[in-house]
Amino acid sequence: MSDPRLSPIPELTTRSEPGQVVAPVADLCRSPGGPRDRQLLFGDRLTRLGADTAGFTYVQAEKDGYCGHVRTTGLGPARKATHWVISPATHVYSEASFKSPEVCSLSFGSALTVTGTVEGYAKTAEGFVPLKHLREANQRFDDPVAVAELFLGTPYLWGGNSRWGIDCSGLVQAALLACGIPCPGDSDQQLILGEAATAPYRRNDLLFWKGHVALVRDSETLIHANAHAMLTAIEPIGAAIDRISAQGDGAVTAHRRPELGVS
Template structure:
């Protein structure tokens, strides 16, 4: 049976056009009346499959997720040249950090640089500090380092940005930044890598029912969790005991990338 998260509904499709997100963060919903399933970031590429009554039915290119977004949250597709490599940044009205900021962009947002003004890159979103960007075709090589950029980020169910993130959103952001394809939800992420056993190694994935965490060393993990309502480090043994005590059961999978 096909997964509706990843399979466009053929009864809805009326077009198939490339598009991209034009707002900092946009909720992706199963239907216009549903809460968010996931989120999309500025510059994320889409397939626009339908647009009516103020909503657009789309499929995200980065992970294949399907859903509805507001029709005013996307625009024509462009070829991004850079992506935000800092945890977050601002786009200013000019190439000066004292100029008004007009947009906050999360790590992973994609932009097209059209010019340079001193230490600022000019984009359609505004002028962004060049040190906060990296070329679109360059990647990091350590997911745990990327995950650390999100430390302290508030927990948000279905969140995918530095403003709010959940467990699978954190893992996806960390892996995509390292050129490792990664689906959006923890049940699908359990297919990543190979089955592993202790001792734990950096960048291993640990799964519970409805939860995933990224190992940072043999004793520690990082995860966005509802216990702290934030992205935090936690000793692995403490996390295993706490999650079992709160009724969510034992570790269900240990995967090595």
């Protein structure tokens, strides 16, 4: 049976038009104005599938195939990204100066089209971004845990995918995509990643519980966005297993080892 999150609803699909997100963060909702399922970031490519309804457009995200409704005002024409944000967050300035007013803030993973450089800043249609916060679009990281650690202290947000708020599967997806590893959006979908593994734990292994996922940091600790701490935090593996079981969410359901170096 196909996953409805990844399969466009035929009766809502009236077109196929490329586009992208032009808001810093856009909620991907299961219905117009309904609950948030996931989020898309500035520059995320997508396909507009449906007509604009009550200020929302039905879309399918390119990065993971997730379908949902996004505010139409947060969408624009597709552009080829040349760079992406590799710092936890950055500002877009009105001029090539940190003293100029900021236009907006962008999260790690946002994609930009750079048209030139001015005194250490990338020039874009939106404004100027510090070059130190960017990397060329084809340059990836090689350690998902190192990426996840950029989000330490980020507030927990159900369905969140940005520096302003992120959940367990959003953190895993951000970490793996940054390393060129395809990754679905939700923890139950992420169970397909890599291959089944057994102890001892290795860095970048994935541990799953019902409705939760964490990245193994080393043989003794993991990193995860969790509602217990209400932020992204490092926790001893044994303590996390005991705590999650004690709060009624059961034992570890899977231990997976993603294949690194995939692009």
